[in-house]
Amino acid sequence: MTTREKVMRIRKRVMIHLGATEKTTKSSIYYRQLWPQDDGFTLQRVNGDLFLVGGNPRGTLIGVYRLLEMLGVVFLAPNFDYYDRKGGAEFIPHKQTIQLDGKNLGVHRPAFPLRPKDVGEGGSHKLESMLALVDWMPKAGHNVFRCPSKATDPHFTSWDKWRATLIPELRKRGLLLQVGQHGFQNYLGTRRYYRNHPEWFGLIGNRRVTAEEAVFCTTNQEALKVFISNMMDYLSAHPELDIFDLWPPDNVPWCACPNCRAVGSESERYARLLALARRAMQQSAPKTRLGASAYMQYTDLPEETIIPSDVLLDFCPILREYEHRINDVVSSLNRTQYWKKLMRWLEHWKGEIQIYEYFTKYRFRSYPIVMPHLIAEELALYKTSNVSGISSYSEPDSWLAYEISHRMISRCSWDGIVRVEEELMRWATARVGSTQAKKLVEVIETLEGSLRRLYSAKYGFHTVCLGGKVTNKKQVVKCLQDLSRAHHLLGEIVTNLEGGSKEWVTQSIRSLEFTMADIGVQLSWDNKGEKLKRALKKYHRALQPSIDLDGVLHTCIEYSRDDLMSHYDAVPLRSHW
Ligand SMILES: [Zn+2]
Numbered sequence: 001m002t003t004r005e006k007v008m009r010i011r012k013r014v015m016i017h018l019g020a021t022e023k024t025t026k027s028s029i030y031y032r033q034l035w036p037q038d039d040g041f042t043l044q045r046v047n048g049d050l051f052l053v054g055g056n057p058r059g060t061l062i063g064v065y066r067l068l069e070m071l072g073v074v075f076l077a078p079n080f081d082y083y084d085r086k087g088g089a090e091f092i093p094h095k096q097t098i099q100l101d102g103k104n105l106g107v108h109r110p111a112f113p114l115r116p117k118d119v120g121e122g123g124s125h126k127l128e129s130m131l132a133l134v135d136w137m138p139k140a141g142h143n144v145f146r147c148p149s150k151a152t153d154p155h156f157t158s159w160d161k162w163r164a165t166l167i168p169e170l171r172k173r174g175l176l177l178q179v180g181q182h183g184f185q186n187y188l189g190t191r192r193y194y195r196n197h198p199e200w201f202g203l204i205g206n207r208r209v210t211a212e213e214a215v216f217c218t219t220n221q222e223a224l225k226v227f228i229s230n231m232m233d234y235l236s237a238h239p240e241l242d243i244f245d246l247w248p249p250d251n252v253p254w255c256a257c258p259n260c261r262a263v264g265s266e267s268e269r270y271a272r273l274l275a276l277a278r279r280a281m282q283q284s285a286p287k288t289r290l291g292a293s294a295y296m297q298y299t300d301l302p303e304e305t306i307i308p309s310d311v312l313l314d315f316c317p318i319l320r321e322y323e324h325r326i327n328d329v330v331s332s333l334n335r336t337q338y339w340k341k342l343m344r345w346l347e348h349w350k351g352e353i354q355i356y357e358y359f360t361k362y363r364f365r366s367y368p369i370v371m372p373h374l375i376a377e378e379l380a381l382y383k384t385s386n387v388s389g390i391s392s393y394s395e396p397d398s399w400l401a402y403e404i405s406h407r408m409i410s411r412c413s414w415d416g417i418v419r420v421e422e423e424l425m426r427w428a429t430a431r432v433g434s435t436q437a438k439k440l441v442e443v444i445e446t447l448e449g450s451l452r453r454l455y456s457a458k459y460g461f462h463t464v465c466l467g468g469k470v471t472n473k474k475q476v477v478k479c480l481q482d483l484s485r486a487h488h489l490l491g492e493i494v495t496n497l498e499g500g501s502k503e504w505v506t507q508s509i510r511s512l513e514f515t516m517a518d519i520g521v522q523l524s525w526d527n528k529g530e531k532l533k534r535a536l537k538k539y540h541r542a543l544q545p546s547i548d549l550d551g552v553l554h555t556c557i558e559y560s561r562d563d564l565m566s567h568y569d570a571v572p573l574r575s576h577w
Contacts, residue, residue: 015049019060024053031055031107037176039143040109043067050100058143058174063108065139066414070104074430077403078136080129080396088500089136091430111379111416114312114354114389116144116178121362122157124397130162133394134169140410144243145170146391148181149234159238167240179238180245180291185211187230188223197223202255215248218269219259228280235285243312245291246277254297264303267294271302278308293356294345299337301344309350314391315342316356322371323453326378346386354389355382359405366398367515368508369451370444372408376420379412389413400504401511403431404444432501436493443486443493443508450482451515476523483516514542 017023024030031042033055041054041063052067054060065075074091076083083089117137119125125133134145145166147159159179170177190210193200200223202214217223235244248254254266263269270292278290292307294300295316307313317326317338324331327339345353359375379390392409399406407427411418424444428437454476487509494505517539524535 017049017051018053018064019057020053024051027051029053031059034109035113037113037143038109039174040107041066042107043105045105056174058138061173062138062141062143066108066141067100067104070100071098074426075136075139076407076427076430077399078129078132078394078396080132080399081126082396082400083500084132088431088504110141110143110414111383112354112387112389112413114144114352115142115410115413116146116354116389116391117142117394118146118356118391119157120148120393120395122148122395124395125157126396127162127165129396130166131169132396134166134173134175137175138173140407141414142175142410144176144178144389146178146181146245149179149183149238149245150186163238163240176242177240178243178245178291179241180243180247181293182247182250184215184227184246184248187234188216188227193226199223200226202253203257203260204253204255212249212252214252215254215266215269217255217257217260218273219255219257219263224273224276228276231277232280232284235281235288239285239287241288243289243291244281244285245293245314246274247291247293247295248298251296265300266298267300268302268304270298271305271307274307274311275305278311294341295356299341301341301348307349307351311351312388313345313349313351313353314356315345315353317342318358320358322369322374322455325374325381327381342387343385352388354391355387356391357409358393359409360393360395360398360402362393362395364398364401364455366401366511367451367518368401368447368511369455370402370405371448371452372404372424372444373420373448374452375405375408376412376418376423379409380417383416400507403427432493432497432505436496439489439493443489446482446486446489447512450479454479454519473523476519480516480519480523483512483519487512487516510542510545514539517542 020030027046029042029044029046029051031040031053033040038055039059039062041052041059043063044051044053052060052063054063069075072093072095075089076091077089079089117133119130119133137143137145147162148157150158150160167177188200188211190201190212194208194210198208199217200220201208201211201216203209203217204214216227231246235241238244248270254260254269260269263272274290274292281288281290289310289312290308291312291314293314293316295314295318299315315338317334320326320334320338321331324334326334326342328334342353342355359371361369382390390409390413392406394406404424404427408418408420408423411423421441424441425437428440428444431437432440490505490509490512494502494509497505517535520535521532521539524532
């Protein structure tokens with residue numbers, strides 16, 4: 001076959017048949033699912049017509065969007081307010097003829113069965129942004145929408161707030177729904193039970209503390225009974241859940257009473273609770289799958305109890321460093337705390353594991369800490385390690401800063417192995433046009449090369465912008481030089497642009513300016529004199545436009561203008577992952 005023949009021209013009269021129909025059945029065109037929720041698709045040409053058939057309706061829908069990408073469309077971001085106002089959430093090329101490369105015909109199977117997006121703490125989400133995210137998800141190949149059930153912190157998002165509007169939108173697209181996360185306290189609340197049953201709650205020191213301060217006493221049979229009963233009430237009131245995440249409260253100790261300690265590690269205690277919850281769910285909510293997490297002090301495989309293999313586990317490498325790959329021998333933190341433990345889970349437990357990743361971490365404070373190369377390397381690694389999916393936060397107000405990271409997560413979640421340079425060029429061309437694309441790729445590579453490294457305990461920047469003490473000044477000064485170069489390149493790019501792309505680059509410049517100004521403050525921190533004063537002034541000046549524009553999220557909580565502007569004056573902003 002010649003190259004010319006390989007290129008198929010879709011002429012005006014070519015029919016595109018979508019989904020399983022009588023005709024596809026007759027012609028034996030179908031997609032063979034390899035697992036129950038497999039949403040791959042097949043793309044075939046028969047008698048000049050094009051057939052696109054998914055393993056399920058969601059597969060067909062994702063297939064249509066993948067076909068559009070094959071034809072040159074690039075889904076850059078959800079159509080959040082910010083993108084809507086300034087333009088540029090989608091790139092649609094103008095072409096005289098549409099050509100589909102013949103190599104695209106055949107079976108398309110996702111690399112990871114689960115491709116979730118998590119609205120996380122949701123500090124900058126509104127109903128409109130949730131709808132934009134849901135609409136975008138199948139465009140980028142995602143299939144699971146994740147949301148906390150009921151957060152204790154009023155700033156955080158709660159499923160009940162959105163469910164009436166979101167359920168039909170999720171169903172329309174066939175998206176799976178995963179709700180819950182940190183929430184033991186929702187099923188055994190302090191206000192309702194503490195006064196009459198303090199012994200149900202966690203013993204810390206010599207005091208029974210609240211459900212928010214510690215995990216309740218999981219060896220108290222009465223407490224367990226009430227906990228499971230309330231959890232089942234929640235599930236019967238929420239039949240829409242495909243997956244229910246039952247996680248302990250975020251980052252608290254576990255009950256230290258003699259009975260609880262006698263059971264063993266936190267992982268073991270959690271495993272026993274999960275086994276109980278799963279048994280209850282099998283009877284009364286058999287369609288909902290139970291979700292668990294391996295997080296903080298319970299990342300180990302439990303010593304005795306085998307968690308039922310239909311439970312979905314999120315493995316959360318929360319304290320990892322991003323300078324090195326998760327399995328890199330150079331990083332004992334990554335390797336010992338996370339990689340080796342993950343390997344033990346994968347080796348000894350039969351259930352599905354997805355990684356709860358922090359590639360778009362709240363603590364990054366919308367600083368352009370992007371990492372397309374690391375994401376591509378790690379997702380390829382996870383693919384070969386039999387991990388089922390990678391989850392990531394999806395905040396509207398930090399999307400602009402992490403657009404390329406989001407894009408890379410989506411691409412690798414579908415394709416598994418991606419040529420990073422090619423993908424970067426494709427994204428950059430859609431973002432700023434072909435003549436500027438190379439420069440934008442250079443900017444991204446410079447940012448990844450310097451900031452990813454800097455955000456590491458080794459250099460004292462583990463708490464970027466939260467008053468971290470600079471311990472390696474030389475490295476930080478070198479980083480600032482790299483950032484100046486990126487800043488210069490963005491300045492060159494922006495002069496040749498117009499419209500939405502110009503706005504996008506302008507905002508990226510601002511974001512880089514306050515990152516640099518913040519690093520400047522930290523470098524001058526020991527010098528309490530004029531130098532620090534100047535650095536602080538510069539920082540506040542650089543911060544101002546981002547507050548006005550709404551395009552930046554400073555942690556998982558939206559701070560008031562006064563809070564932000566007083567940063568460094570008094571107490572640092574409340575720290576949060
Ligand atoms: Zn206890």
